[in-house]
Amino acid sequence: EVQLFDSGGGFVQPGGSLRLSCAASGFTFSSYAMTWVRQAPGKGLEWVSAISPSSNSIYYIDSVKGRFTISRDNSKSTLYLHMNNLRAEDTAIYYCAKNLATGMAFYDSWGQGTLVTVSS
Amino acid sequence: EILLTQSPGTLSLSPGERATLSCRATQSVSITSLAWYQQKPGQAPRLLIYGASSRATDIPDRFSGSGSGTDFTLTISRLEPEDFAVYYCQHYGTSSVTFGGGTKVEIK
DSSP: OOEEEEEOOEEEOTTOOEEEEEEEESSOGGGSOEEEEEEOTTSOEEEEEEEOTTSSOEEEOGGGTTTEEEEEETTTTEEEEEEOSOOGGGOEEEEEEEEEETTEEEEEEEOOOEEEEEOO | OOOEEEEOSEEEEOTTSOEEEEEEEEEEEOGGGEEEEEEOTTSOOEEEEETTTEEOTTOOTTEEEEEEEEEEEEEESSOOGGGOSEEEEEEEOSSOEEEOOOEEEEEO
16 A cells, blocks of 8 residues: 655745655555645645655746755655745744656645744 | 646536547647646545556556547546546656646536
8 A cells, every 4th residue: 555654844034944845655656656736724725845765856846946945865765855945924833745657747646744834 | 838727617517428628839839748637625546547558557447548640639438426626737848847737527
């Protein structure tokens, strides 16, 4: 059974930093692209960042470029999102998600989400 | 950037009724790049349909997807109590992904 466990969220002041983690199990982590999707309170889904299986290709939504860094450790089956210079508008539940297959950015497994709150 | 507009914002129906949800793109997209998700309160989204019309694993056949070009539809043939939720369409391009704003299907 595929399982994704998100962690690392919390309360942080504007300008602060957090590192989110997503521990994966039940599948060959190193074979799949992975993604972070966020959802502000009461709002819809917003794609944040994606990383290819070997980390060769990395993508970000414009609003987080230069502030967030996605990475992965295939030896630990873990996905990361390093978030710097956080803003109030980054407040959201952050979900990691597994791509359905190579070349298909559909997400067939999701973590439970971890809440990031940015406030003074 | 391709934007997705979902309509209606809220759909009020009774169990057993048919639900028809719309997703319209700002420009023509490949059917292979369009998906639908279901999200219930307090839960992560669940993939229902990918490639516009292929059901994901363990998705009941009362869920179906169709469409092409700029207009796509998710149909729930007969609503079950567990189907009342928010539904999102999603498109992916070469370097980005967009979601629609969602349609809430509520009990009438």
